[in-house]
Amino acid sequence: MSLNTPPPDRLSLTLNALADPTRRAILARLSLGETTVNELAEPFEMSLPAVSKHLKVLERAGLISRTRTAQWRPCKLEPEPLKEVDMWLRDYRKMWEQRLDRLEAYLKELQAKDTPVQSAKPKDDKDGDIK
């Protein structure tokens, strides 16, 4: 019953476009250089219109741009939205690094202590405030 269309923010648009193996494969191909729709479609077992739709999704997300040369519409990768994803990710990046650090510390502690029975109980590490 959602009457109002939810505002399709750019990041969601981008991530949604990336959440498909075909589309990611297309991007991978485009990272090697511009090419045409037919050539892009060639490796896939799907019709040309299907690929065309995927391209439209990528275009709407700003991940590719198209020029027009005669009857060809060569596609070009536009990395800007990927950069945005990267920036979004940045805040979380320290999280897994930290977690890795903690694991390291834990393992080191284990080694150092020669770890008797219960000393290593990770009692509620409760990293409540990772941030």
Next chain:
Amino acid sequence: MSLNTPPPDRLSLTLNALADPTRRAILARLSLGETTVNELAEPFEMSLPAVSKHLKVLERAGLISRTRTAQWRPCKLEPEPLKEVDMWLRDYRKMWEQRLDRLEAYLKELQAKDTPVQSAKPKDDKDGDIK
């Protein structure tokens, strides 16, 4: 007519889970520390079951894990899949850096030339319809 279910690769699962502002907000909240479903749901204008479904999507992607304490099921952020996204992104990262370098070089060139009136016509980059 797709008879065979396409194999839901992990990266697609993750990106799809991230491609929703509500779910990203949930992750952001969880980055501050574990919490319960009710507390997670509180800021949103949607029913509890809806949030519950979002959590299931996040869980299926491995982005959160849940323990069980009495009648609460506290959720915890699991950054591992984000790390995978980061790794996927890595190959493209140099692409926008490179592009930035190129822009820098261009600007530098402009400055060097002391650029009289029309010399700066951006005839080159010509991605006319960025849209």
Next chain:
DNA sequence: GGTTTATTTAACTGTTTAGTTAATCACGAG
């Protein structure tokens, strides 16, 4: 037992998506 609180599942609905085939548009070459 019965009630309250936290959360999930069931059943349903409207919307979006991913694909299909067939038709159409856009262009260059004869």
Next chain:
DNA sequence: CTCGTGATTAACTAAACAGTTAAATAAACC
């Protein structure tokens, strides 16, 4: 102008999605 090629649009279908309300589960409290 007509033909062939590259690519998109149209019309359709099946499945997945995001939300709803109502019912069910699970545990604590009395």
